[in-house]
Amino acid sequence: MVEKKIDRRILRTRQKIKETFAQLMEEKGFEAMTVRDLTERADINRGTFYLHYLDKYDLLEKSEDELFEDMEKIADEVWGNLSLNQYDQVNLDEPFPFIIQLFEYMEENYEFIRVLLGPNGNSAFQVRVKEVIKKKMLEKFLRYTQPEKMLVPMDYLVSYVSSAHLGVIQQWLGRGMDRTPQEMALLLSNISNFGPAYVAGLKEIIEEKK
Amino acid sequence: MVEKKIDRRILRTRQKIKETFAQLMEEKGFEAMTVRDLTERADINRGTFYLHYLDKYDLLEKSEDELFEDMEKIADEVWGNLSLNQYDQVNLDEPFPFIIQLFEYMEENYEFIRVLLGPNGNSAFQVRVKEVIKKKMLEKFLRYTQPEKMLVPMDYLVSYVSSAHLGVIQQWLGRGMDRTPQEMALLLSNISNFGPAYVAGLKEIIEEKK
DNA sequence: CTTTTAATGAACACTGTGTTGTGTATTCAT
DNA sequence: ATGAATACACAACACAGTGTTCATTAAAAG
Known part of the structure; x- marks a missing residue:
């Protein structure tokens, strides 16, 4: 170099x-x-x-690029898989390491990121953040599932989970980061692993149905 | 009048x-x-x-207002609960009627909505759409769950599910609406009711954990 | 200390904005 | 059908912001 x-x-x-x-x-x-x-x-x-x-749009783009590169770096460095137990199975109680780090990064750079991801923010930036999350989620799904066992199309599932994650991040930023990155990551992990209906308390119905 | x-x-x-x-x-x-x-x-x-x-921003706002009002109207008219079976329980196989209608509305007005919800779209509009979905999801959760049974905070859960729904809608619009509103609503219903991990094929692990 | 180059200050043409005043044409009400 | 009301067209206006240029000054590099 x-x-x-x-x-x-x-x-x-x-x-x-x-x-x-x-x-x-x-x-x-x-x-x-x-x-x-x-x-x-x-x-x-x-x-x-x-x-x-070149103009203010160029400045915006270059500023976003820096944040984006940081996030991709985190995504690449943190081998963000869940730890495996003795049966080489997913440990569902553990939050996704990449997500913890992502929250931590947001916390560090919240001044600027809060605006970009806020109600008057930049859609293009949000799409880019979502792409980073998507990539990681796809990795995760491909690692732990066999394609033939999928009950819904992979791309829509990834879209679902990634958008959900970004949405929760936005909510968290908007609320002034009222919880720690660890808590947030665990929360997201719980919803994603057990399902929205389950964590909402609809346990009996779900068990019965399955 | x-x-x-x-x-x-x-x-x-x-x-x-x-x-x-x-x-x-x-x-x-x-x-x-x-x-x-x-x-x-x-x-x-x-x-x-x-x-x-007043200016182009005023025009944008008024145009968005119309779409927004339509969506709120749909939300109010469609008593969007799931149908109940003999035990007054949620029928998990049935898509959420409001979501079907929302997809249908998007399909009808896709020219304009596609842009507003796209990568160069308007964040504020996306927030408003999310609000409509949130309101409906909150209704649903409050209807079928007891607050004390909740395993995660209600507002973050609602945020999670609503953002996920919007994200899937955006994906669907971006792909040129490759499925019917019914299919999409069922897909969303399945992920939300059984959980992302479950529909991804991680059944055994989840059963074991619970 | 000399050379290199980044930053300044002032001027430029240009585009878009939002407003105003006058005249024309369409629509409404009778 | 006719007159009154008013939406629209046309043209001109001052103003703000843009992006560029050039001579000059100041600071950093070697």
Whole structure:
């Protein structure tokens, strides 16, 4: 890997732009924000902004890219399978490690992520986050199930679970992160493994039906 | 209810605006579209647009409102509980009527809804759709479960299921609606009632654990 | 210390916005 | 059918934001 020394001025300017960008995202949202707003607040020349980014959409994209890359890194590093018991079976009491780490990452970067995943957030970003989760969930399902045993199409099932996870993350962020990443991951694990109806208390009916 | 006769010219103009709006939403998306684009395409004067809407955001909001109201109407009309068997128990084989109707509504209005719920869609609208589903799911859970039997917090459970439903709807729209509303509703019902892990084929493990 | 280059400040043309005033044409009510 | 009401067209307006350019200044690199 080639180590390039980047001019300090560049680093400082980009840093200031990103800081201010995060601030304004929270205060007025992306669409309402202008490049003028940003550069005035950041106390840099408007022209300077265009030395670094094509426009505000480019800035958004590049900022999202960083978060996205972090998340993919987590997904790749955390070999996110459940631990296996003596029968090489899934341990259903244990939360999914990747999900814990994902919550932890959200917690660390909540300022910006909260906005991106919020009601005035960015659909495209949400789709990307969902893709990361989907990939991991697909891995999990493929690991522990035989395709011929599936009762519903794999892609819809993955879509179901991943969207559910993202939705719970959004709810959690919106509530000001009222639980720990561990608690949240366990909660999600319980619903996903035992099923919404079961954890809602419909046990008898389900047992009977099966 | 007072029957107001609205000037035909108004109706025609608004009709044309909405038609063109839907077209442009699909072609270039909301943010890329200008009022100029719209009025030129619709062949009306730009000033006329401002006689009916404050700006393009107002137009978007009012268009979404209509869809939203339709969905709430469906939610209110369809007494969306599952049918009960002789023991006054939930029939788990039957899809949720409200969900069938929701899919049918999406199918009818797919041109516009596909864009709003798509990757370049509107987060706020997605939140609103989710709210409609949430309300109905909460009703369902409250109907069939006793709060003290709940194994996870109600609000997170509702969030989980509703987000999952919306996610599957989005997937379905993105795939060009490859199944019927009935099939989709049954699929969702199966996952929600028996659980993702169960329908993925992890039956033995789950039985053993319980 | 010299060279390189990032940032500044000011100006530019351009696009889109939202409003206004006047005239025309359609619609409504009788 | 006719007059009154009003929605729409047309044109012009000031304004805000964009993205670019160029000469100048300041800071960093070597």
